[in-house]
Amino acid sequence: MTTILEIEDLAVHFPISIGTVRAVEGVNLNLEQGEVMGLVGETGCGKSTLGFSILRILRPPGKIVKGKILYHGQDIVQMNEKEILSLRGKRIAMIFQDPLTSLNPLFRIDEQFTETLLTHEKGLDRKTAFNRAERMLETLGISPERLLEYPHQMSGGMRQRIMIGMGLILNPDLLIADEPTTSLDVIVEAQFLDLLNDLRKHYNLTILLITHNLGNVAQLADRITVMYGGTIAEIGPAKAIFGDPLHPYTQGLLSSIPNIKLDQPKLMTMLGSPPDLVNPPSGCVFHPRCPRAMEICGREKPDVLKKNGRLVTCWLYG
């Protein structure tokens, strides 16, 4: 298995009027070719920011302040304008949460496809581009005549499939999906995940699935990364993480999912609230809420430790 993406010690900060938000701090992550990596965490943990950083489409005032993102050995953080433009959409693609607002309402679907194709393959003629768009729609299970429609004329599920189509039209290695099912209803969501799985096999795609929905991840992911407060808590195979979560945050996350098989008189919650990323807690960022916090947790940031075939950032295992 080859590693296609290596994120080394990445830090992303947002300087705003009340201070600097440390959205991502000291993140190390590798993506292997062909796998689906689920990136989970609660809102504000930095997972979307991490996704945006890979393509360097951070919204101002966000900035990558430290670290490397190596794609096939080349550092994305250091790339110039031309290099990054040819990377986006072509080698690494991204799809977003709300397909209605992610498609330009004033342009027809086929125009949006052809534009993407022509941007990256300069010599292409319109007819060929149109045909490729047609074929893509067929692969997605959408009738090609819908190419001549506008985004608002389609249903939510169809729009989301169009989004995938636009992402995959140039056959990228890596697809980053940022909360792709949040705006879909449950049935459409299931269809969407199946589609994603099929496409993954068809195109030999690597997928970084960013979501707060653990159900999605359970279905699709090979490996899971759990993020909290801008840092990584745990990385490991999906089965292992679900079966035997090591990091106290992961444990809390999984136990807060209602289980229909258990006889639960009360729903489990985690104490406390998400950390203030302008003034993060000292030491381990989770320690104020951790039911198993030790004295050292408040003093020093834990190292990344290997245990049971996984990487955990927790003093319990050091």
Add this chain to the structure above:
Amino acid sequence: MGNLARYIITRVLLTIPMVFILLSTVFVVLRIMPGDPVGTMLGGHAPESVIEKKKEELGLNRPIPIQYLDYLWQVCRLDLGNSMVFKQRVTKAIAEKLPATIELTTFAMIITILFGVFMGAYAADKRRSLQDNIIRLYGIVIFCIPVYWLGLMFQLIFGIWLDILPIAGRTGPRVFASTFEKTGFYVLDTILIGDFSALRDVLIHLILPSFTLGMVLSGIFVRLTRANMLDVLKADYILAAEARGLEHRKIVYKHALKNAFIPVLTMFGLQFALLMAGAVLTESTFSWPGMGRLLLERIYLRDYPTIQGVIIMFALIVAMVSLIVDIIYAVVDPRIRY
């Protein structure tokens, strides 16, 4: 495309009541004014009997509702009456001067949109920079400059001190009137005849007046476009376009601007009235022989029917433009028609 046609027809039909209301307003405005136009016209010291006779002649003695209906009937037949001062049908007088005004306002419109929209988009793109602040300042200041003063200053600088542009009229002295028989739109006429030196002369005469009028109104568009662009640039589809590797310039000036332009377009329909008002002042300053100057001329001469006719014409133009803008809106934004 059936949807578009249906929308257009509906919209055209809606224009009729709007025109009706405008005409009624003009009628009311010109009748309820205190002061006696007939009396003033006859010199202010004419004896009662003469005034009464003249009034009867003009039908001003009849009850107001009758006058109103008669007025509407006349307008429908495109009969705007006869001038009280010259032996001339009002419609003919207007028809002579209308092309000049339309030419002026068209070119001014082009300048306004070019200046306003692109400066606004540029400012939004370079937010918070020096260029942005300068452009924002321009947006506020330019509208406070009286259009006639700007015109006079331009005349001073380019016409008197630098002496490179003409300051009055539509053409120079060496061009013959017969060149402009066909449409009255000098730019068109000269092209149709193929007289390119006359075309050059006409265009040079158009420069100062249209720039003056165009620039003063561009301020509003700068601010509007900038504000809309700032909103649009935050949208998800812009982020998605960036993620697909599209160049920055294309994203700003194709994707963002097209979306930002729509509310600006609606505003344009409303601002057209300002364009007309500005045209009157510009025509006066540059001795431009259009409807604005006709209006002013006839006001001095107390030519009541012509004054009414010109104002009706302005009202109709405003209604027409509003219609056209709505149609363009439907063409550009597909969400309206489906």
Add this chain to the structure above:
Amino acid sequence: MRLTTPAEAMARALSRFTGMGRRYGVEWWILLAGALIVLVILAMAVFSGAIAPFNPHNQDAGPQLAPPGGKHLMGTDNLQRDVWSRIVHGSQTILRVAVLAAIISSLLGIILGLISGFSGGIFDRVLSLIMDSVYSFPGLILAIAFAAMLGPGVINITLAVAVIYIPTYFRLVRSQTLSIKEELYVEAARAIGASGPTILWQYIFPNVIATTVVVYTLNVADAIMIEAALTYLGLGLPPDIVDWGMDLAMGKKFLPSGHWWLITFPGAMISILALGFTMLGEGLAEILNPRLLER
């Protein structure tokens, strides 16, 4: 209580200014700049007698068509009058007309808007239609028609300018009245028996006032432009009144011979005064708006 020295008082005022500036950003400075301009020209109008070195009607103040310099800050015109003195006195006319016209407009527009919005029905429908059509019509042309019909005079020109802005206030107040009318607290007031006029006065009017102030300021800026345009076209005032627009029209004739000071200064003053009110209005709008939302 500690007595403060003038220096301390000034320092405290200054810090409060900059504090506001930091809080509201550039809009505060725009507001201040606008207020400053308006106050200066207001002072010019109030104290014209003291500021102007010559009587503006004095046709023997100096040589004919003298360029700026020496005793004549802005030169003299073709009737040997001092331009600077005419500028100073001219501020009275334009301010008087614009401010007064805006007051008349606002009173009529607000009252009609409140009544129309509150009572609804046919009256509201008809009045709205009329107001909308006047609103969409080019204001200046309407003002020209009015001024032409009414004849010259300060009162007449004030009325001509006032009429065209009534729809602006009407529409604003009416829409606000309509939305506030639907609010729950008005329903509650009605439930406990409050009468129409009471509701109007106690609930709707205060909400409407804040936006109206902003509109009023911008209205004055606009009225300044219209007044100057009307007098420039020769439509508003008799020649014995000192007015910037009229001076522009007179000075226009001497442009081809290069006597630039006759048009540059009056025009610049019109622009500056209009700009002052505009900046005041824009600054107020930005600052009042967030506060309105907080409420």
